Amino acid sequence: MDDLRKRAKELLETSAVKVVIGYEQGTANKTRALFVEKAEDADCLIFDSRCVQNLATYVTKREVKDKGKMAITATLPVMRSIIQLASEFQVNDNNLLVLGITPESKLVEFKNLSEVETFVHQYQIEIDAKNKEMLDKIAKMTQAERWKFWIDELSPCFKCYACRAACPMCYCHRCTVDFNQPQWIPVPSHELGNLEWHIMRAIHLTGRCIDCDACYNACPLAIPINLLTKRMLEDVKINFGSYQPSIKADHLMSTYKPDDKENFIQ
């Protein structure tokens, strides 16, 4: 990805941005996030089909944001996340530049987020065939079977919250699970605690989840929690039409006001 390295170098040399968020070679055959702050380090940037971590989760991380204007290497899911975040007032043209990577692995640069939005809207969010099959299978189960399926899948969850941390849309500095007055969700990772946690998460992401699978990929126990958000995506489609993140559109399940009296989302 010479284009990407070259562009990152220019952006840093001209101080157009302070940090370029991209990927580097990781352990074994993994890739991982890289934060390039010096032009000479841009050569470590890579891009290939292994680069699936949703980097948008870093644009709301305090230590990254505090560096100054960011540029982000953004595949389609990352771009979708950014548009959703823009609609929630988390990023804007002043603090973020998008170095887009098309599904054909071509570098495209956008002048502003509204161009990113136009680009993103060319593509529909489609659940892949394998997961779709799984969703259908679950839908056809009897209530008792479905209950057993989810209890079996969710009971190993030890509430490490890697799924939450990896999700770009889970940026609340005080998550509902961390509230104790009232204690909405039981803290222990027992059956009830896990069920409530995952149902709550799926609901909070309905109409916001862009189906990147970051949560599932992050889970050290490979619990298919993405099936819950995918289910919600399907239900939204059936009831309200396809979901597309948009900077200005109303949100399906939530409202965002910069002057909200609650401050856990800021």
Added chain:
Amino acid sequence: MTDNLYMPYLMRIERVTYEAPGVKTFMLRFVNDDDQEKFNFKAGQFGEYSVFGVGESTFCIASSPTRKSFIECTFRQTGKVTNALSGCEEGSIIGFRGPFGNTFPIDGWKGKSLLFIAGGIALPPMRCVIWNALDLRENFKDITIIYGARTVKDLVYKYELQEWERRKDVQLITTVDPGGESPDWKGEIGFVPTIVEKIAPSSKDTIAIVCGPPVMIKYTFPILSSLGFTDENIFTTLENRMKCGFGKCGRCNVGKVYVCKDGPVFTLSQLKNLPDEY
């Protein structure tokens, strides 16, 4: 079977004293006389107080070890457990685990003068030492207490303040932040560090014990140093978030030091060796 470390004593709330807005003192008596018999603690130690079904919360023991048969705690209503405690009435049963932590080395202070400086709701940890010292009054030279709160309403232990005021063997100076005074306020007006500077207590053979909000402490230390107090003769307490109280839950450490086991009492010289993690 050996003791379950997590098992609290059952305590009956004998008396509830309203101290200031959101601040109450509980006098607690052991439900089981045996527990009472065996229980011992020293000034500076703390415990885990719990409302069953709600949780545990950390407070110092605010009564003096010289007064047996009950313990007291004073707490500010700030969150889940303290709200639930605040809702408890006289006669209710709560849990108590402790005592935990180190102590003020009172035995080593024989023959010295004591200077207590407290701000806000931080008088409780100090009250334990004050009464301990007053109950052994002949062991010490001068005893001076400088106590400040935001407003007159926020001063805790109002009755005891009156008693200390009356006593000839104690010098009590109370102060409130500028603007916090009531029309009939007779004490000082000004922040605690300013008042300490103004009064300029002697550092000769004197131990200073300082407890209060971080800002107050931060500005008081240099004043004490300039008055000639050595770092070894200045004591304070640290407050880090705690769960277990005995060095296992892992959250109270400041570098290598566990506040629950090595603290909460520290000298300024110990504090200066700690990394900035509190």
Added chain:
Amino acid sequence: MNIDKRLVRKDSLEKLFDILKQNSKTIYAPFSKNSKVSFREADSFSGITTDYIQTTQSSKEVAFPRNEKILNYSKDKEGMKVKGIDLNDIPEVVLWGVRPCDTMGIGELSAIFNWDYKDEIYNNRLSRVTVFGFSCSKSDDYCFCTSVGGNPGNTQGSDILFTQLGENGDYLAEILTDKGSSIVSISSALFEKTENIEKEKFLAEVPARFEREEIRGKLEKFFDSQLWVEQSLKCIGCGACAYVCPTCACFDIQDEAHGKSGSRVRCWDSCGFSTFTLHTSGHNPREVQSQRWRQRIMHKFLIMPDRLSVYGCTGCGRCSRACPVDMNILEHLISIQEVSL
């Protein structure tokens, strides 16, 4: 000391499993689910997997369950009743298929639970566990036991250590403790007397990568280093590394009420979470992730050795494998060693 060495035929393992069952032992063994291998209670021998370099989670749950009731209470007309858990209810467990880096971790975890105050709940659970270690014949890029005092055939922490003598081979069993001997005594036919067998050539090769004493020395002067910020920029602050780690002991205490009765529960917690040290006032001694990452490394490589005389890392590499963002602890430790002060 001369270790009692026996030969256990490959197909004797299943018989051993059945004998243990008949002797009413609860057996925890590695099982694969969603392609991740974890310990769980084994009903039959057939499902146990042997195809793993290291399990995703450590086996610490047998002595330190992720949620554990520490007391029950009930309120009625006569007043408040509080009961500790009945330690006699704790089952006799055989932990089957544990790697040497995990068996070594038991000692490190125990050091925390016995630091001055003895945690009898933990100790009672552990006293009823018999540990069947299984040496490693394979390792991967994440393993570094040999840098932290272990090795692929380390006997430390096992009651019996099994080493497979070549792929599909029989097993050498080293009987290390009384608990181990008592297993042999109930299944002696399966543990055949043997000439001296050398296990070394069947073990994985794990090169040593750093000197932990040197790292400890550096950490003494490292609190304010910029390195923590650089290393942790990609860390997203979850609990994965702590929860899979054999030596992480941090916990929370939570009450759960059901009407007039309920329980107090000890549940896992992690220094990686932002709320771990957060005061009610909003003040947080560890405000940003770099400070939390520093705590993780400092705790294992400076604080534990200083206060408990044991290190808090056995080189199992789990935290790196489980980390959603590929924070590789080995790499970070090497880079600490390489920094010149």
